[in-house]
Amino acid sequence: MKISIQKDVSKKRIVMIVYVLAMFMAALDATITNVALPSIGATFQVPPAATGAINVGYLVSLAMFLPVSGWLGDRFGTKRVFLFSLMTFTIASLLCAVAPNLFMLNVFRVIQGAGGGLLTPVGMAILFRTFSPAERPKIARMLVLPIAVAPALGPIVGGILVDSLSWRWIFYINLPIGLLAIFIGLLFLHEHVEEKPGRFDIKGFLLSVPGFSMLIYALTQGASKGWNAPEVVITGVIGLILMVVLCVVEWNTSEPMLNLRLFKDPVFRNMCMISFCSAAALFGMLYVFPLMYQNALQASATDTGLTTFPEALGLMLSSQMLPHSLKRLGVKRLMIVSLIGSIVVFTLIAISVSANPWFIRFLMFNVGIFLGHAVGAVQATAFHNISLSSMGRATTLFQVQNRLGSVVGVAILASVMGVMEGQVGSQQIDLMTYQWSLFGSAIFLSLALVVAINLKQLDTVPTKAMPVKAPAKAN
Structure with a gap:
């Protein structure tokens, strides 16, 4: 019996390691590219605007393959699809690194986006099939690495690689991480194929x-x-x-690719709504703040990266606190407290951004503390009532809305900047333009708070392992 338990624990640890490695690589790639765009443009002798397609092609390709990932995992096996997408992403990274011109680089980024679109939902399905609802708050301590640390490290690592070596190394860096994850996954991951995955929609x-x-x-x-x-x-x-x-x-549709009827579950539906608004707020702020700090306050790219990085440290600390916080406050109260704290901190950043840099870093640290609790509670709770047979479709739906939330947040806040910049022009007012955009992030969080206030039957989380539900139909 003791040997069986140890094997089960070891299996879960391996699943966690593979997932974290894969997601860390994908999340790092999402932010590391931005700082390299000027250098890429100089290499291929194209104007800065032409390099925008490098990210646009990646995002569009990722969006195209996200919805179908759940069915592919159920039909062909989550291990097989996960490793295939991981290999695709890793090989595409190598091809990006050796791209001879901008056109080929854009093509390889599209392939990389296809791998990323399949990677995240299928990996999350593997993870949440492995860990019971009672265990999920504890695994947040490791999930913070790809969720928070990797995106925050991206600009810093990217800047160092571009300045010290070449922009091509922002893609080479994916190779050892990807190969290690593939090797471990091939040896230790177990296959899961749904008996009745349904017809292709x-x-x-x-x-x-x-x-x-x-x-x-x-x-x-x-x-x-x-x-x-x-x-x-x-x-x-x-x-x-x-x-x-x-x-x-x-x-x-009786067998849909995107099972929207999963939104009938109030826990899953409300957590998705909070996740959508939180993603819009966080990614919108992380888009606006670096632009403001460099353009309006004349800070260097390195200083900007170091100023935003405490947000990742706060998220790391919040991940360690999350199991205790959930047990002490319950999901609803924790959501309300963390979202109110996030709104206050976002507002303080907007009105005092020109203050002492160390005060701004302190505020960024608190963004990680408060918003980290909200995001962690969502991750731990969203799939509480989802059966194992529906997990692949649920994680796909969750990732689709989360991706849309981040894009919507960036689009709206960027538009606010565009409107304000068209009306004013002085340096001081230019700073105000960015500040209004940051207030937009706080508004997104306010919408999430409204949902949290209306949560029901979420005041506690299970403290003991729950029996696994019998597989239910995905429809």
Whole structure:
């Protein structure tokens, strides 16, 4: 019996290690690229605006493959699909590093985005099938590495690599991480294939691919090219129409690719809403703050990275505190306290950004503390009532809304900056422009707070392992 328990613990640790390595690599790649764009433009002798496609192509490709990941994992096996996506991402990283021109670099980034779109939901399905609801608050201590530390390290590591070596090393750095995760996964991960994965939802796929890609493209390009630009209007309107049709089709399909009926579960639905708003607030702030600190306050890229990095330290500390906080306060009270604290801190950052840098770093640290508790509670609670058979579809749906939330947050706050910059021009007012955008992040958090206040039956979390539910139909 003791040997069996030890084997079970070892298996869970291995799953955690593989997941953290893979997600750390993907999350690091998401932010490390930005600081290298000027250097890439100089290498290929193209204007700065031309390098924007490097990130846009990645995001669009990722959005295209996210919705289908759950069905692929159920049909072909989560281990097989996870390792395939991990290999795709790693090989594409190598190809990006050796790209001979900008066109090929963009092509390889699209392939990398395809791997990333499959990687996250399938990896999360493996993780939450392995750990019971009672164990999930504890694993937040490790999940903080890909969620918080990797994105915060991205600009710092990217700056060092670009300045010391070359922009190509921002892709080479993925190779040892990816190869290690592939090696461990091949040896130790166990396969999970659903007995009845359902037929491939061809209607949902044909609607989601152009719908998600066009909508993401419009949201990412609207602020820079103008929301009235023909290509933005056309792609945005068509993408939105396709998304609405997709929702209607998926709701009425017996075996949908995106199982929207999972939103009938109030816990999952409310946690997704809070996650959407929190992602919009956090990624919007992390987009606006570096621009403001460098453009309006004339700080260097290194100083900016060091000023935002305490947010990751706060998230690391909050991950250690989360199990105790959940047990002491319960989900609802913890959500309310952490979101109120986040709103206060975001507001203080907006109104006192020109204060002593160490005070701003202190505020960033508290962003990690407060928002880290909210995000951690969402991760630990969202899938509490989801059966194992529906886990793949649930993690896919969760990742889709989370990705949309981050893009919507950046798009709206970037648009606020664009509108304000068109009206004013002095240096002091320019700072005010960024400050108004930061207030937008606090508004997103206020929306999440409204949802948290109306939570029901979430005042406690299980402290003992719960029996696994019998698999239920994904519909």
